[in-house]
Amino acid sequence: MSIxxxxxxxxxxxxxxxxxxxxxxxxxxxxxxxxxxxxxxxLVYVSPLPNYDDLDKMYPVNYQGELVKKTTGCYDKLFTLIxxxxxxxxxxxxxxxxxxxxxxxxxxxxEITGVEFNPQxxxxxxxxxxxxxxxxxxxxxxxxxxxxxxxxxxxxxHLTSPLETMLFLKGKIKENGIFVIEGPIENNFNLxxxxxxxxxxxxxxxxxxxxxxxxxxxxxANRENQEMFFRKIGISTLYYKVDEINWPFPMTYKECDTLxxxxxxxxxxxxxxxxxxxxxxxxxxxxIGKVHNSSN
Numbered sequence: 001m002s003i004x005x006x007x008x009x010x011x012x013x014x015x016x017x018x019x020x021x022x023x024x025x026x027x028x029x030x031x032x033x034x035x036x037x038x039x040x041x042x043l044v045y046v047s048p049l050p051n052y053d054d055l056d057k058m059y060p061v062n063y064q065g066e067l068v069k070k071t072t073g074c075y076d077k078l079f080t081l082i083x084x085x086x087x088x089x090x091x092x093x094x095x096x097x098x099x100x101x102x103x104x105x106x107x108x109x110x111e112i113t114g115v116e117f118n119p120q121x122x123x124x125x126x127x128x129x130x131x132x133x134x135x136x137x138x139x140x141x142x143x144x145x146x147x148x149x150x151x152x153x154x155x156x157x158h159l160t161s162p163l164e165t166m167l168f169l170k171g172k173i174k175e176n177g178i179f180v181i182e183g184p185i186e187n188n189f190n191l192x193x194x195x196x197x198x199x200x201x202x203x204x205x206x207x208x209x210x211x212x213x214x215x216x217x218x219x220x221a222n223r224e225n226q227e228m229f230f231r232k233i234g235i236s237t238l239y240y241k242v243d244e245i246n247w248p249f250p251m252t253y254k255e256c257d258t259l260x261x262x263x264x265x266x267x268x269x270x271x272x273x274x275x276x277x278x279x280x281x282x283x284x285x286x287x288i289g290k291v292h293n294s295s296n
Contacts, residue, residue: 008047010038011162011219012229018047022201023220024211029054033215041228044187044220049160058216061120064097067128075104078180081288085178085238088148094140094169095155099125102132113147115140146174154183156226157217166233173291179235181287186220190244190281191271223280226287235289242282244275 007016015038023035023044031054033046050058082088089111093101096114105112106129113133116122125134135143150169159165173179187193203209221229223242230237245251249261249268256262275281 008036010041010043011045012043012225013038013041015040022197022204024200024204024209026211026213026215028214029057032210041225042187042222043225046215046218049218050215055117058214059117061118064121067098067124068100068103071103071107075101079108081239082149082180085288086148086176090147091149091151092147092172093151095152099129101151101153102129106131113145141168146172148174148177150179152181156181156183157219157221160218162219163233170233170291177291178238179289179291182285184283185222185226185242185285186217186283188222188242188283190283191274192249192268192283195267223285230287230289234292236292237287237289239286239288241286242280243284244272244282245284246272247283
């Protein structure tokens, strides 16, 4: 094996040239994970990638919190958008968590299937929502079912092999079906990113410190490399909207019980205001895309 083959490949464009970043290395499961940036598409991702043992520890059954027990209408606007693109009946929620989207889809009369990594969580979901179908990721990759809509919410940033996973999911889309994907774009331009990277740079370069958080977010994308990634796997953009929210800083002032939290809330609130007037300024996205040659 050549030296080039040993280099970590970018999770989006597969380039092997990279540079170090201001993001702190993190200690988890007795190993160090470093955040590096692709020299080509600017995607930030961890190296080494988490293996199965790491993932098993990263996603215990309580990672998703309690199972969702009632509808709130939180996805009503999204279902309106989905219905504007076709007369769909079947949806796959890949990475369904505690069933937040599942229960809303059921109330909107969709036939819904959920997929999750943790087998115990899948077992709990089957008992909790028998109206839906559930699989572990291992089980799902052996199925042959296809769907009108494939939904991923806060999933893409967790994938250790996003190219392979998305190409597989592409084959699960029916003709004229769509992908609906939402989540963070943590390396997109906004004020909170600038502030966080400045702090990270000081800690890493000057204080020589390491973090100890769980590297559940394997990659940090921005709008440009994310849309490039979707085009690469044959998904054309029907809808793409970037928003700015307070996350990962306090979402409400009521949460701010310390001076530090109040300061962070202030920074985030300013960034949110900029997001209302500056195009593509933000840290979360909603994407709807159509598959090319979905019958292949």
